[in-house]
Amino acid sequence: MHRLDAFRNIATQASRGELTFPTHVDATLRLQRALSEPDCHLDAAARLVQAEPLLAARTVAIANSAAYDRAGNEVTNVKGAVQRVGFRTLNALVASVIVRQLNGAIRDPALREMSNRLWEHSAHVAALSMVIARRITRIDPETALFAGIVHEIGGFYLLSRAEEYPGLLEGEPEEWIEHGEAEVGRGVLLKLGVPQQVLAAVEDMWDGMRVLPPETLGDTLMLANDLSPTPSPLHQRPGATTHQAACTIDFAVGEGTLAAILEESADDVRSLTDALR
Numbered sequence: 001m002h003r004l005d006a007f008r009n010i011a012t013q014a015s016r017g018e019l020t021f022p023t024h025v026d027a028t029l030r031l032q033r034a035l036s037e038p039d040c041h042l043d044a045a046a047r048l049v050q051a052e053p054l055l056a057a058r059t060v061a062i063a064n065s066a067a068y069d070r071a072g073n074e075v076t077n078v079k080g081a082v083q084r085v086g087f088r089t090l091n092a093l094v095a096s097v098i099v100r101q102l103n104g105a106i107r108d109p110a111l112r113e114m115s116n117r118l119w120e121h122s123a124h125v126a127a128l129s130m131v132i133a134r135r136i137t138r139i140d141p142e143t144a145l146f147a148g149i150v151h152e153i154g155g156f157y158l159l160s161r162a163e164e165y166p167g168l169l170e171g172e173p174e175e176w177i178e179h180g181e182a183e184v185g186r187g188v189l190l191k192l193g194v195p196q197q198v199l200a201a202v203e204d205m206w207d208g209m210r211v212l213p214p215e216t217l218g219d220t221l222m223l224a225n226d227l228s229p230t231p232s233p234l235h236q237r238p239g240a241t242t243h244q245a246a247c248t249i250d251f252a253v254g255e256g257t258l259a260a261i262l263e264e265s266a267d268d269v270r271s272l273t274d275a276l277r
Contacts, residue, residue: 003165003167003168003169003170003171003175004175004179006165006168007168007175007176007179007180008179008180010157010158010161010165010180010184011179011180011183011184011187012183013187014154014157014183014184014186014187014188015183015186015187016187017187017190017191019157019187019188019191020161021102022101022102022104022105022160024101024104025098025101025102025105028052028055028094028097028098028101029098029191029192031048031051031052031055031094032091032094032095032098032192032193033193034048035048035049035087035090035091035094036091036193042079042082042083043079045082045087045090046078046079046082049078049082049090050078052097054097054100055093055094055097056078058093058096058097058275058276059078059081059082059085059090059093060075060076060077060078060081061274061275062081062085062089062093062272062275062276063075063080063081063082063084063085064081064275065268065271065272065274065275066267066268066270066271066272067127067130067131067268067271067272068084068085069084086142088140088142088143088146089142089145089146091146092126092142092145092146092149095146095149095150095153095192095194096126096149096276098192099119099122099149099150099153099156100119102115102156102157102159102160103115103116103119103156103159103160105160106159106160106162106163107163108162108163111159111162111163111169114159114169114233114234115156115159115160117230117233118152118155118156118159118232118233118234119156119277120230120277121152121228121230121231121232121233122148122149122151122152122276123149123272123273123276123277124224124228124229124230124269124273125148125151125152125221125224125225125228126145126146126147126148126149126224126272126273126276127145127148127268127269127270127272127273127276128148128223128224128227128228128269129144129145129147129148129220129221129224130142130144130145130148130268130272131261131262131265131268131269132144132214132220132223132224133145133217133220135253135261135265136213136214136220136253136258136261137214137215137216137217137219137220139216139217139220143195143197143198143217144217144220144221144224145272146194146198147198147201147202147217147220147221148221148224149276150189150192150194150198150202151201151202151205151221151225152185152232152234153185153188153189153192154180154181154182154184154185154186154187154188154189155176155181155185155232155234157184157185157188158176158180158184158234169234173234173235174235176234176235177235181206181235182203182206185202185206186199186203189202197217198217200217200218201216201217201218201220201221202218202221203218204216204217204218204219204221204222205218205221205222205225208222210222210223212249212251213251213252213253213258223249226246226249227246227247227249227262
């Protein structure tokens with residue numbers, strides 16, 4: 001099958017909700033739905049998280065990161081970690097587990113390496129989005145963290161299906177952007193049940209229109225994407241700046257500047273990125 005036909009085939013399936021996930025991803029989706037129930041309280045959430053070792057470890061790591069542990073009081077159990085990070089951040093961490101499970105289904109070493117680099121990129125974007133939201137755009141930082149984690153979810157799904165279509169990733173990266181990224185990404189995001197606000201922000205990123213200084217969640221996500229030291233291995237988005245050029249972006253905000261805020265928040269970004277990885 002020609003690669004453009006393969007893109008269209010995967011995109012058509014995704015738009016219909018016909019998504020092929022590994023069994024353990026389906027199990028994590030059920031966990032996500034359980035955690036989203038209105039009557040799911042702290043004790044129940046902690047028990048659910050403890051049943052998924054990767055999620056449990058990541059939740060404790062995030063809770064002890066500089067972004068959440070301001071007083072240096074380390075938590076050593078899942079319940080304390082869930083209580084500290086809250087349910088919105090927990091939902092973002094479940095999404096990160098789903099992404100990594102998609103990566104775990106890949107057998108081809110080259111595809112797995114590409115997926116690892118895509119996750120490295122996503123972790124940086126998520127951490128930067130949270131800091132930019134907290135310090136510059138003044139929008140909900142947990143929502144920004146979640147948006148950063150899932151903004152490349154279509155790419156992870158594509159990589160998880162690539163072994164079925166030999167030669168799928170050979171050719172011009174722009175063909176993925178033109179013939180599949182939005183359709184596949186939208187289908188997976190809907191399957192994950194992401195909030196409309198997050199879906200709209202990722203759609204803004206696909207459109208590529210941003211404002212500086214950033215104002216919206218979409219602006220936040222796009223600036224974080226440009227500032228990420230690890231680019232997406234799938235494409236360089238038309239109009240996106242290089243990391244070297246992004247490092248020169250600066251503007252006044254409040255009583256400071258972007259450069260000063262990023263310097264002050266370097267520990268937060270580093271610890272969040274490490275915890276997600």
